[in-house]
Amino acid sequence: MSSVPVAVVTGSNKGIGFAIVRALCKQFPGDVYLTARDPGRGQEAVSKLQEEGLHALFHQLDIDDLQSIRALRDFLKEKYGGLNVLVNNAGIAFKEVHDTAPFAVQAEVTLKTNFFGTRNVCTELLPLVKPYGRVVNVSSMVSSSALGGCSRELQQKFRSDTITEDELVELMTKFVEDTKKGVHEKEGWPNTAYGVSKIGVTVLSRIQARMLNEKRKDDHILLNACCPGWVRTDMAGPKATKSPDEGAETPVYLALLPSDADGPHGQFLSNKTVRTW
Secondary structure (H helix, E strand, O other): OOOOOEEEEOOOOOHHHHHHHHHHHHHOOOEEEEEEOOHHHHHHHHHHHHHOOOOOEEEEOOOOOHHHHHHHHHHHHHHHOOEEEEEEOOOOOOOOOOOOOOHHHHHHHHHHHHHHHHHHHHHHHHHHEEEEEEEEEEOOOHHHHHHHOOOHHHHHHHHOOOOOHHHHHHHHHHHHHHHHHOOOOOOOOOOOHHHHHHHHHHHHHHHHHHHHHHHOHHHOOEEEEEEOOOEOOOOOOOOOOEOHHHHOHHHHHHHOOOOOOOOOOOOEEEOOEEEOO
């Protein structure tokens, strides 16, 4: 078993994920795994980094596929005995204005990946995170604006310091069901599937941090959610204000928090600054 520290970035063959891997290759003292659904694209991305003189490793990962997540889990367990840094970056977005898919379809597909897929990765990989490990869930400022678009009652639930993971899953499931029935606005939801999926990621991070405090306080693991900013990627388009490398700055900062840091933990950050949730 290797005693080398190991970092994994989900959805990292392009865009912000690729930029995070690039930065970790330069700064993280161990093995860095670039992951992608498509092995061809993943290997191509690794080769691109090699041309820059950087050494990343590849492992297949489709966060929509539990078997794929578990294969990565077993590999990490066997080869490294765990994990030191996990960056949950994988996510999707419909071009909401231009996309012709019905809103209920957008809601189901978006939440399946961004919330339920990310949650499955956490369920399988968080138990592997070693003492002084760092976990970063890439969310979005859209989660804040979407929260503002929720009914008072929903806002209270999503801001609660005692909400459980089961309750959160129930709410995310309800959103998808409400869109199918065409009653989501009446039920107090905002009109953004991406925004609701990222509310889920931010709130999940708060819950996970609380659980780590309760069960593994002495392991000094820090877990946070962050917004990379508006970044020029396939997802956000060419007009966005930040380059992928600039978008990677906050996730990388959180992934590399020094071992003597006692925070941030359970927070939502953008531009390396804790934001009020």
